[in-house]
Amino acid sequence: MRTGRPRGFCIDTALDRAMTVFWRKGYEGASLADLTEAMGINPPSLYAAFGNKEGLFRAVLERYDERRKGLMDKVLTAPDAKSVARLFLEGVAEFTVDTEGRNPPGCLLVQSGLSCSDQDIPDALAQHRAEKEKALRERFERDRKDGGLPKSADPAALARYLVAMANGMCVQAAAGATAKELHDVVELALMAWPEAEKKPAKKLQRAV
């Protein structure tokens, strides 16, 4: 059994509350006073658990990915490439406007620090965004192999296109765009999607 006085707060709950602060104010705009107040703890507890402000932020990013893993899994296991694209963009449209008030509008990976006095923060965010682009690209590479995308299609470009679209929607959501406005953008974005050359093998269960 672990010795010593037990921690008096829940790590994940504290991370969720810190996430909201970083999301709304950005990495540099979120002060330690803001964070500790929202998390309901004192600075020494924060530093004992997360090392420093940057450590807390990185833990928040991991927590963010964790919370969105379900949606991303659902997207990546869609039956065909165009469904992947549609589910991804529609998911972003719904998530970023935050109708339930759980999260600030936009996306933490875009909002919280595109430019900072410390370049490590933008780099960390870019890395997390790149992971999602990579997952889409790998999915589209498989689609291209089995005919779900034409041989002329460029899986990397398609993934980059979707991620760019998603990031742009985040910027607009943060500026107050409505869900309908974003869905209109999604419909337009999907017009660019290449048609399959032949019917994809729908009977086969796709590996993920």
Place this chain on the structure above:
Amino acid sequence: MRTGRPRGFCIDTALDRAMTVFWRKGYEGASLADLTEAMGINPPSLYAAFGNKEGLFRAVLERYDERRKGLMDKVLTAPDAKSVARLFLEGVAEFTVDTEGRNPPGCLLVQSGLSCSDQDIPDALAQHRAEKEKALRERFERDRKDGGLPKSADPAALARYLVAMANGMCVQAAAGATAKELHDVVELALMAWPEAEKKPAKKLQRAV
């Protein structure tokens, strides 16, 4: 004639230098020490000329629009709607990767403060971005009237789509995307563009 000791620095040059700092470090990441050093002046000169940090930032935003007005005018006077879309996105692709090292990658209106402790900054940026979207929308409304866009097209949605695309490209440029990668995205984005129902009246000089 204006009395008193003349100002010892050029306002526009100082704004250009401050712009680079805000661009690279964001509004909150740019300290007064960073700014005064880059501008080559002392704090009292900065405050006499611009009021405070936020005043300087707003002046930088105006300067930014001014410097990009030429490109935007060229875009808005293109002969047809699709050319407007192409020139706009290709302009963004070239501008945001900054091959000449004059500017940091990305776009000041996206980079410098999506989230801040002071909400006025994100609001000011959103307003500047909205102006560009409005200009595109109004152009497309005219195109739709004279047949350059089909009646089924939604000018507001098209403008929003282009701006979202542009903002997303800015995010990727800031994360290190190359010019070619962005141009691939542009080609895809233009696949979504609606075809004109009839030939636009090319002979007429379009008013701006």
Place this chain on the structure above:
DNA sequence: ATAGTTTTGTAGCGAACGCTACGGATATAG
């Protein structure tokens, strides 16, 4: 019980922040 370990709240550290008081410098006006 006692020792050992970890977390907690208080209280405050040094540094950096945005900003400004002040006096000397440099111009025009008369």
Place this chain on the structure above:
DNA sequence: CTATATCCGTAGCGTTCGCTACAAAACTAT
């Protein structure tokens, strides 16, 4: 020239920043 007006550099204001020293508290191990 003197008077007035504006700008400049120095130097430092009060506040907030990220962070931590310290001792009491709360647990396990023996």
